[in-house]
Amino acid sequence: MLHTHHFAYGWVTIVIAYAMSFIGSLLGLQCARRARSSDRAGGWLIAAAIAIGGTGIWVMHFVAMLGFSIDGASIRYNVPLTLASAAIAVVVVWIGLSIVFRGRRAGRGVWTLLTGGVVTGLGVAAMHYSGMFALRTDATITYSPGVVALSVVIAIVASTAALWFTLHVRGTLVSVGAAIIMGIAVTGMHYTGMVAMHAHRIDLAPAPSGADGVQLLLPLMIGVSVVTMMLLINVGLTDNEGEDLRIAPATGGAGGPTGGLR
Known part of the structure; x- marks a missing residue:
């Protein structure tokens, strides 16, 4: 069995990968x-799906993959499949968000949260x-079924927690704390999945085709x-931190209506 490295450039890849997961979350x-x-x-749910699925999950995954290497083997990437994996990440997060938001409005929060997760x-x-x-x-790449199953369980638990956060988190500090937890969960799922992988030598194997990591992923x-x-700029420009404030009529001292905030 060939030795695999997950930190070929040291800790820089995992630090950047986690940072991207945190920012996206x-x-x-x-x-x-x-x-x-x-x-x-x-529209905001689509934006959330792009942020969490695209940056928080997909970019995190492939930043971490830049630090992956196999002793004595070359690594390339199939471009269409790589793009498809990005689409999968965004679409599934959007589906999960749509399920829980519709369930919340219909009063079926718990079951739709579990289903979405x-x-x-x-x-x-x-x-x-x-x-x-x-x-x-x-x-030749093989996987340990037990570790693969564990990574799937982690993904489901992490997704359920993330969806719960999207329904309940309010305020900047709480959002930062939730994003820290989400980043740890996503990164942990990735490296658990990587531990499941094993590489074995093939004698006289042809060189792999495709784009290398830097050419494709960067x-x-x-x-x-x-x-x-x-x-991020759009969110900043449309900040509604005081989202609980509503314009409502108020009664003046002489009995006439006046505009007020509550």
């Missing part, structure tokens, strides 16, 4: 908070392993990061 929570009080909830968690696991399937190498991650920054 924090931005997604802020977008979800807007969705709870906006007439355009659908399972659907999203399975989707996150699908994103991880489709991303790994996009990896091309001149070694432009994609930069693109997703630019979208994230645009969302």
Whole structure:
């Protein structure tokens, strides 16, 4: 069995990967908070899905993959499958968010939260392993079923917690705390899935085809990061921290109505 490295560049990749997961999660929570009080909830849910699924999960995964190497083997990536894994991450988070938000309005919060968590968690696991399937190498890759199952359980629990946060988190400090937890959960799921993988030598194996990590992943991650920054600016420009304030009529001293805030 060939030795695999998950930190080929030291701790820099895991630190950056966690930072991207934290940023994506924090931005997604802020977008979800807007969705709870906006007439355009659908647009904010899409923005939250891009932030959490695109940056918090997918970018985190492939930043971490930049630090992955196999002794004596080359690594390349299938471009269409890599792009498909990004789409999976965004779509499954959007589905999970849509399920829990509709359930909340219909008064079925607990069951829809569990359903959304399972659907999203399975989707996150699908994103991880489709991303790994996009990896091309001149070694044979196998997985430990028990560790794979554990990574799926972690993905479901993390997704359920993340969806709960999107429904209940209010305030900047609480959002930061929730994003810290979400980042730890997503990063932990990734490295648990990576522990499940084993590489074995193949004699006279042909060189793998595809793009290498820097050629493929850096432009994609930069693109997703630019979208994230645009969302961050948009959230900042539309900040409604005082979302519980509503314009309401108030009664003046002479009995006439006057405008007031409550």
